[in-house]
Amino acid sequence: MLIIGIAGGTGCGKTTVVNQILNELPEGEVGILWQDSYYKDTSHLSYDERIKINFDHPRSIDFDLIVAHLKDLKNNKPIEQPVYSFVKHNRTGDAILTHPRKVMIVEGILILANPELRDMFDIKIFVHADSDERLIRRLKRDIKERGRDLDEVLNRYQTTLKPMHNQFIEPTKEYADIIIPTNKHNTVAIDIVRTIINDKL
Numbered sequence: 001m002l003i004i005g006i007a008g009g010t011g012c013g014k015t016t017v018v019n020q021i022l023n024e025l026p027e028g029e030v031g032i033l034w035q036d037s038y039y040k041d042t043s044h045l046s047y048d049e050r051i052k053i054n055f056d057h058p059r060s061i062d063f064d065l066i067v068a069h070l071k072d073l074k075n076n077k078p079i080e081q082p083v084y085s086f087v088k089h090n091r092t093g094d095a096i097l098t099h100p101r102k103v104m105i106v107e108g109i110l111i112l113a114n115p116e117l118r119d120m121f122d123i124k125i126f127v128h129a130d131s132d133e134r135l136i137r138r139l140k141r142d143i144k145e146r147g148r149d150l151d152e153v154l155n156r157y158q159t160t161l162k163p164m165h166n167q168f169i170e171p172t173k174e175y176a177d178i179i180i181p182t183n184k185h186n187t188v189a190i191d192i193v194r195t196i197i198n199d200k201l
C-alpha cells in the first residue's frame with residue numbers, strides 16, 4: 001500500500017487536488033481518509049458551545065483514531081470512517097465503510113503536524129495558495145456550502161484560522177516532499193504526482 005498525505009491551509013485546494021488525482025487513476029485503486037471526518041465527537045456539547053471550538057488546533061482532531069484506522073487498512077481490514085457535518089459542527093453518527101486500496105490518500109490541514117501519522121506517509125504533499133487567495137476561497141465556500149455568513153468567517157479567520165495556520169500548519173511545509181502551488185490551476189503538478197503514483201503501483 002502506498003500512503004500519501006496531502007496537507008495545506010484551509011482553502012488552498014487540497015480537496016480539488018485529491019479529486020484531480022482520483023480522476024487520473026484507475027477506479028478502485030485509490031481510497032481516501034479525510035481529516036475532517038476525524039474531528040472529535042462533541043455530542044456532549046450544545047451547538048452554542050460547539051461553535052466556540054477552535055477547529056484549527058491539533059487537539060480538535062482524533063489523531064489516535066486516524067492512525068488506528070490507517071494501521072487497520074494497512075493490515076487489509078476495512079474501517080468505518082465517521083461522517084462529519086460542518087453545518088452541525090459534529091459527527092453525524094453515520095460512517096462510511098472504507099476499504100483498503102493500493103493507494104490511500106490522507107487529506108487535511110493538520111495531517112503533517114502529528115509525528116506518528118506523518119511517519120506513516122510514503123509521500124508527503126503540501127498544497128500552497130497565498131493567504132488572501134485562501135481567505136477569498138474560504139469565504140465563498142463557507143457561505144455557499146457550509147451555512148456561514150461574512151461576519152462568522154472573518155471573525156473565525158482573525159481569531160483562530162490565521163494564528164493556528166501560522167503556528168501549526170505553515171511550519172509543516174518543511175516535511176513535504178512535494179509542494180504544489182495552486183494560486184492558479186496547476187495541471188503540471190498533478191501530472192507529476194500521477195506519474196509518481198503510477199510508478200509505485
Ligand SMILES: Nc1ncnc2c1ncn2[C@@H]1O[C@H](COP(=O)(O)OP(=O)(O)O)[C@@H](O)[C@H]1O
Pocket residue numbers: 008009010011012013014015016017137138141182183184185186
Ligand atoms: N487552483 C485553484 N484555482 C482557483 N480556485 C480553486 C483552485 N483550487 C481550489 N479552488 C476553489 O477553492 C475552493 C476551496 O478549494 P478546496 O479544494 O475545497 O480547498 P481545501 O480542501 O484545501 O479547503 C473551492 O471552491 C475550489 O473550487
Ligand SMILES: O=c1ccn([C@@H]2O[C@H](COP(=O)(O)O)[C@@H](O)[C@H]2O)c(=O)[nH]1
Pocket residue numbers: 009010011014036039055056085086088089090108109161
Ligand atoms: O465544525 C467545523 C470543523 C471545521 N471547520 C473548519 O474547516 C476547516 C478545515 O477544512 P478545509 O476543507 O481544509 O477547509 C478548518 O479551517 C476549520 O476552521 C469548521 O468551520 N467547522
